[in-house]
Amino acid sequence: MKSITKISLMGVAVSAILFSCAPQKTEEVVVEVAEMKTPTLTLLWETADSLITNESVLFDDATGTIYVSNIEGQDPLQKDGKGSIAIISKEGKIMNPAWVKGLNAPKGMAIANGKLYVTDIDELVEIDIATSKVSNKWKVEGAQFLNDAAAHNGTVYFTDMNTGKVHAYANGAITTVSEGHASINGIAVGTDGTIYGLDPSGLKKWNADGTSTVVNANVTGGDGLIILGDGNFVASRWQGEIWFANDSTQTLMLDTKAAESNTADIGYNAAEKIVYVPTFFKNKVAAYKLDY
Numbered sequence: 001m002k003s004i005t006k007i008s009l010m011g012v013a014v015s016a017i018l019f020s021c022a023p024q025k026t027e028e029v030v031v032e033v034a035e036m037k038t039p040t041l042t043l044l045w046e047t048a049d050s051l052i053t054n055e056s057v058l059f060d061d062a063t064g065t066i067y068v069s070n071i072e073g074q075d076p077l078q079k080d081g082k083g084s085i086a087i088i089s090k091e092g093k094i095m096n097p098a099w100v101k102g103l104n105a106p107k108g109m110a111i112a113n114g115k116l117y118v119t120d121i122d123e124l125v126e127i128d129i130a131t132s133k134v135s136n137k138w139k140v141e142g143a144q145f146l147n148d149a150a151a152h153n154g155t156v157y158f159t160d161m162n163t164g165k166v167h168a169y170a171n172g173a174i175t176t177v178s179e180g181h182a183s184i185n186g187i188a189v190g191t192d193g194t195i196y197g198l199d200p201s202g203l204k205k206w207n208a209d210g211t212s213t214v215v216n217a218n219v220t221g222g223d224g225l226i227i228l229g230d231g232n233f234v235a236s237r238w239q240g241e242i243w244f245a246n247d248s249t250q251t252l253m254l255d256t257k258a259a260e261s262n263t264a265d266i267g268y269n270a271a272e273k274i275v276y277v278p279t280f281f282k283n284k285v286a287a288y289k290l291d292y
Contacts, residue, residue, distance in 0.1 A: 159185060164180055
């Protein structure tokens, strides 16, 4: 039995050697790697330059209405009663330059429960959309520079740039969600309720336990924030920059600093991928097609 086993194993070894030396049929495998497209913004239109010191643009997905908050005065903290909310068309025509007036220095806007909520220095102003009338005002305790706003499931979230706080309004009550975020401005809320914000530390998100995590540390000091989905964002910096960003990269898509045209609190039409840019001291809104 021993000799038979030995011969058999030797036969297998010889067969393997012969097989490995024989010419083999091979197939060329071609792997195509998709090249990531560079995100871009292409100018579509600009409004007339009569939206004085426009700070924020909000696109209403439900109606297609575009709201613009106008500070009107030169001082974003002055209570002068000159501020207003305008309405523009999707083609860039100013439909109503003073849809609501008598505000002070309106900035961020959000829609919830048929109301338009606007931050106005140290107050949250509620406007009934159906009647175009201010229906309520809430003084925010300790507020100094209320800025951006966003809504999710009936709750309105808004920031105070000077105090570093994030507030929330729901059912007639204002609470403080988080604090300790110096110079926080832009805010957005994902479909799952996750809050994202922009401050000098970068693009950050709030965790379920109340702590925050920096998603992108390079896009710092932002003004407006758009959630695109799949971990992608668009962020504006007031000085004149708009960035595409995620947790691993960032791309500068628009730089208008040389033209001294600001890029304040941007709005977004998700269905058509259009970014609306309030130019602040240039007194007009510019619309850009986003391609990514």
